[in-house]
Amino acid sequence: MKTDATFWDRIAPRYAKRPISNMPAYEATLARVRNYLKPSDRVLELGCGTGSTALLLADAVDQYVGSDFSAGMIAIAREKLAASGRSNLEFVEAGAGTGAFEGPGFDAVLAFNLLHLVPDLEGTLAEVHGLLPEGGLLISKTPCIGEKWYFRPIIAVMRAIGKPPFVVTLKIADLDRAVAGAGFEIVETGFYPEKSISRFIVARRV
Numbered sequence: 590m591k592t593d594a595t596f597w598d599r600i601a602p603r604y605a606k607r608p609i610s611n612m613p614a615y616e617a618t619l620a621r622v623r624n625y626l627k628p629s630d631r632v633l634e635l636g637c638g639t640g641s642t643a644l645l646l647a648d649a650v651d652q653y654v655g656s657d658f659s660a661g662m663i664a665i666a667r668e669k670l671a672a673s674g675r676s677n678l679e680f681v682e683a684g685a686g687t688g689a690f691e692g693p694g695f696d697a698v699l700a701f702n703l704l705h706l707v708p709d710l711e712g713t714l715a716e717v718h719g720l721l722p723e724g725g726l727l728i729s730k731t732p733c734i735g736e737k738w739y740f741r742p743i744i745a746v747m748r749a750i751g752k753p754p755f756v757v758t759l760k761i762a763d764l765d766r767a768v769a770g771a772g773f774e775i776v777e778t779g780f781y782p783e784k785s786i787s788r789f790i791v792a793r794r795v
């Protein structure tokens with residue numbers, strides 16, 4: 590079981606080439622996120638991977654920082670950024686929950702397909718809370734793989750052969766509770782795709 594970035598560094602080139610698995614669901618998610626972003630916003634994305642989502646959302650805000658603990662992912666994101674010519678976006682190599690950012694410096698913190706991968710969910714959510722002013726938003730989408738029994742044996746086998754990164758088999762209720770418990774009011778939830786375990790949460794810092 591790896592909690593470091595080695596796994597992600599190794600798969601970064603393949604991850605960058607992988608097509609979006611469900612484009613309508615992805616676009617629906619982006620539309621919901623855009624609904625909350627303002628042109629004056631400073632946004633931090635945690636676990637941004639190769640920066641595809643950051644490049645699509647940055648035009649909606651004033652400043653956008655994409656971060657990821659994988660140097661391989663960030664290197665590809667920076668290449669894509671250079672090709673895009675966008676000037677209000679930067680990519681930084683930084684782990685979620687490591688105190689890499691100072692708050693309250695952001696109006697919104699985004700985390701897509703990340704929260705099931707952090708070893709200390711409560712600590713990460715506490716950090717996000719500290720990065721936001723009162724009323725600031727945490728917008729996340731998280732596969733709650735604890736909802737499907739068959740993920741447990743798959744993960745156990747993969748761990749045994751040293752394949753996957755650290756993964757938490759979160760249930761939807763656990764995730765909602767953790768977000769609310771970290772000092773957020775949940776203002777919107779959903780699933781994209783609709784019949785999935787991919788929990789979308791918009792939460793306001795109280």
Ligand SMILES: C[S@@+](CC[C@H](N)C(=O)[O-])C[C@H]1O[C@@H](n2cnc3c(N)ncnc32)[C@H](O)[C@@H]1O
Pocket residue numbers: 594597598635636637638639656657658659662683684685686700701702703706707708
């Ligand atoms: C499943 S990918 C999701 C990438 C992107 N957000 C997306 O939705 O396509 C997970 C990403 O989170 C990053 N990651 C995993 N654990 C992390 C951590 N503790 N801190 C920062 N990034 C992390 C990985 O390097 C990887 O780029």
